[in-house]
Amino acid sequence: MRRIDIIYLGLGIFLAGGLAYLLLQLVGLDSQQAGIWSQALLVFGLVGWLLTYLFRAGTKQMTYNQQLKDYEDAVLEKRLAEMTPEELEKLQAEIEAEKK
Structure with missing residues (x-):
């Protein structure tokens, strides 16, 4: 993954958090509750991604390992x-x- 891809990914996650905050406010939550829930969604997403990464690293299904094979x-x-x-x-x- 290139550096610019990481920048776009970070910007996308940042914007997704802001969009979740705005959507939760539109649904009817006050700003404090919307902030808490949008942060919770981002943290759960990050933990989920981390678990998939650890699983792929543990089972050696990473891109480098596949390319080497x-x-x-x-x-x-x-x-x-x-x-x-x-x-x-x-x-x-x-x-x-x-075999014998």
Whole structure:
């Protein structure tokens, strides 16, 4: 994510909090109650996002990990494609020997 994306995201969250405050006032809450509830919504949203982040980090489903796995798979596929038929037979024999 680029820096400008983070700035836009922060600005969007800030505006969402203000919009929630205004909507809660339009619904009929006084300014103090609308402020409390809009802050509560933002905090719950932040905690929810944090929990999803921790889950993705704990299960290694982050973008970097996925890119690294894709790269490793691509390298292995390229090496396999470059092998001669004799080398493939030898590799297959080694795999069969390990299975037994």
